[in-house]
Amino acid sequence: MRYEISISPDRMSATLTLRDDGVRYQITENEIMEAIRKSGIRYGVIYENLRRLIEKPSFDIPTIIARGRPPVDGQNGYVEITTKKEKGIRENKAGRVDLKEMASKNRIIVRKGDIIGKLVKPTSGTPGINVLGEKINPKSGKPANFRIGDGIKIEGDGTLVATKSGRLVVDKDSVYIEEALYIKEDVDYSVGNIDFPGQVEINGDIKPGFVVRAKKSIKVRGIVEAATVISYEEDVEVTGVKGRDKGMIKAGRDVKAKFLESAHVEAGRDVEVDGPITNSIVKAKNKVLASGKKGVVVGGLTLVGREIEAEEIGSELGVKTEIEIGIDPEIREEERLLSAQIQLDEENLQKLLAILRDLKKVLDASGGKLPKDKKDLYSKVTQTILHLRNSLDMNRKRIMEIRREIEMSKKGTQIVVRKTLHPGVRITMFQRQVNIDKPLRSVVLVYDEKREEIVVRAYRS
Numbered sequence: 502m503r504y505e506i507s508i509s510p511d512r513m514s515a516t517l518t519l520r521d522d523g524v525r526y527q528i529t530e531n532e533i534m535e536a537i538r539k540s541g542i543r544y545g546v547i548y549e550n551l552r553r554l555i556e557k558p559s560f561d562i563p564t565i566i567a568r569g570r571p572p573v574d575g576q577n578g579y580v581e582i583t584t585k586k587e588k589g590i591r592e593n594k595a596g597r598v599d600l601k602e603m604a605s606k607n608r609i610i611v612r613k614g615d616i617i618g619k620l621v622k623p624t625s626g627t628p629g630i631n632v633l634g635e636k637i638n639p640k641s642g643k644p645a646n647f648r649i650g651d652g653i654k655i656e657g658d659g660t661l662v663a664t665k666s667g668r669l670v671v672d673k674d675s676v677y678i679e680e681a682l683y684i685k686e687d688v689d690y691s692v693g694n695i696d697f698p699g700q701v702e703i704n705g706d707i708k709p710g711f712v713v714r715a716k717k718s719i720k721v722r723g724i725v726e727a728a729t730v731i732s733y734e735e736d737v738e739v740t741g742v743k744g745r746d747k748g749m750i751k752a753g754r755d756v757k758a759k760f761l762e763s764a765h766v767e768a769g770r771d772v773e774v775d776g777p778i779t780n781s782i783v784k785a786k787n788k789v790l791a792s793g794k795k796g797v798v799v800g801g802l803t804l805v806g807r808e809i810e811a812e813e814i815g816s817e818l819g820v821k822t823e824i825e826i827g828i829d830p831e832i833r834e835e836e837r838l839l840s841a842q843i844q845l846d847e848e849n850l851q852k853l854l855a856i857l858r859d860l861k862k863v864l865d866a867s868g869g870k871l872p873k874d875k876k877d878l879y880s881k882v883t884q885t886i887l888h889l890r891n892s893l894d895m896n897r898k899r900i901m902e903i904r905r906e907i908e909m910s911k912k913g914t915q916i917v918v919r920k921t922l923h924p925g926v927r928i929t930m931f932q933r934q935v936n937i938d939k940p941l942r943s944v945v946l947v948y949d950e951k952r953e954e955i956v957v958r959a960y961r962s
Contacts, residue, residue, distance in 0.1 A: 504533070506540045507563070512631035513571065515542050516563035517554065528555060533566075542567050543634030572629030575642035580649070580661070582618040582671055584609055609669040611678060612698060617669060618676075620645060620659040650677025666698030666716070680717075687723065688713060700735075709747070725750065725764075742766070744781065756785075760795075767830075778803070778811075784830040798822065804830040809916045815923030815937065825929040827914045827948060828907055836903050839896050846896070850889045857882050907931070916946040919960060930955050 503522050508515045517533070533551055545567045554564050611617060626639030649655060652665045653676065663669075667678040680699040684692055687705035694712045695701060701715040706723035707730065713719060718735040725739050727747040737752040744764035750756055751767045760776040767784045775793045780800035783789055791798050791811035799816045803809060806829040815822045828836075860879045864871055871879060916928065922941040927934065930948050935955050943960040 504528070504536065506536060506542075506566075508540065508542070508632060512633050512635065513569040514565055515540070515567040515632050517551075517566045518563045519554070519558050519560045521560045528558070530555060537566065542632050544630050545569050545632050567632040569631040569637075570629050572637045572639035573627040574640040575624040575626035577642040578623040578645035579621050580618060580645055580647045580676060581621060582661075582669075582676065584611060584615065584617050584669060608682075609671070610667070610697065611663045611669045612666045613663055615663045617653060617661040617663055619661060620647075620649065620655055622659060646674060648675035648677075650675050652678030652680070668697070668699075682715075688728070709745070719752075741776075742781075772805075786829045786831065798824070804833070806830070806832075807914050810919075811917070812919050813921045813923065814916070814918050815921075815926040817923060819923065819925035822923075822926045823929075824916065824926065826916060827929075827931045832903055832906060836900065839900050839903075843893060843896050843900070846889050846893050850886065850893070853882050853886050853889070857886065912950075914948055917960060918944050918946075919962070922946075928955065 503520045505518045505520065506515060507518070515537075517537075530551060533555070534546075537546060547566055547568060550564055550566055554566075623642030623644055625641045628639060629637035631637060649661065652663060652667060653661050654664050656662060661676070663678055665678055665680060667680040668682055670677050670679055682695065682697045682699065682701045684695070684701070684703045684705070686692065688695065688703055688707040688711050696712075696714045698716045700717040701713060701719045703713070703719075703721045703723065707713060707721060707725045707728040709727040712729045712731075713721075714729075714731045714733070716733050716735075719730055719732045719737045721730070721737075721739040723740055725742045725744075725748070727743070727745040729748045729750075730737055730739070731749070731751045732753055734753040736755045736757065737750055738757040739750070741758055741760040741762070742750055742764040743762050744750075746763050746765075749765045749767070750758075752769060754768070754770045756766050756768045756772045758774050758776075761774055761778045761781045761783065763779070764781040764783075766772055766781060769786055771788045771790065772783055772785045773790045773792070774796070776791070776795045778789075778791050778798045778801070782802050782804075783798075784804045786806045788808045788810070789798070789803055789805045790796075790809075794812070796812040797816070798809070798811045798814045800820045800822055802823045802825070804825045806827070809824060809826060814824065857879075860871070860875060860882065863875060864879070914930065916922075916930075918941070920943065922937055922944055924938050924940065926937040928937070928946060930946070933948070933953065933955050935946075941957060945958045945960045946955055947958065948954075949956045
């Protein structure tokens, strides 16, 4: 009996084949191991197979006696995005699902500083070894074939961090942040409500009941229909508003439109309409302008800090139109709230002072000692009185500041009507009021500080 040892061409395995040459004897493990050593095999000997072959010899059948360990190639680098779209349908407190919110879940909105994901580096892999004991080098992984685009930085550990707020866009081979959100169609159930940290542009209409909020500017090329549109810091520009006395348009700076109809509009600076303002509530810190041939203000209430300019105010039909000018609407509201708070604090202060007087009488009658409950009450009342007095001092000081601002704003405040100021218009300017009872042509209304009244002057273009 003889045996043959064969090593595969790739040196990853070796076999032993017994041959019957007519001479029978019991081969030993030491004998085979010596033959294996002489053949150059240094790794991966399968002792179990050797023992089985010794115990039950089988001829002319190759038996694997050694196997190498193949190398493990390195993994390619990749980008793992951990910020995902919201899943599931959430109910409100009433147990109802707001369908206007569902489509918005398809947008991934991130804020500056958010962790977006991680760039995983390629690995070098694990070396292998053949049966001859030779090292086999693996293939190293390739860097991620992925572009980290605008608005994202890579930290030292590969963490991806947003450097600006916006919509996260994940394409097949890139990831980036868009500071502007572009909606190609109407804002309806297919788009959902929008709450975006950048700029928003909408190519269609905003359907009734929907809400669009943005930190930056909002531009709507269609009509806003009984919806809410809010730009916290910049402008809102729309083709027009058909408000149906629902929803609101609000801008940190200017609101611009071609018409306002039954709308509620608030601007931190100006409202500029290249057309009519009808039956609307309009509030502007600085100016309201209705320009163009149809630049009229008719119906509703207009509250403005410094100036109104229009072709016409009111209508030939005598539609009730209210104009209040001379005080920033926000300042007016602050003054009203402060006055109410001062009155309430003064009433509470008088009540507490009465309680304190009663407690002092008990204190005097008891020789300077009070029961624990009365002592605690005395301390609490004293502290509350101090707090109320501080609050009153601050609020009275602020009221005085507001009144100084109002006095300063009297200069330059005006209403400019280039064509006709119609009957039915009521104008309030610095708590002075005038009701227009006959048509006035091409006039400017200003406040005369000396006479403390509204005066009418001729308009000259």
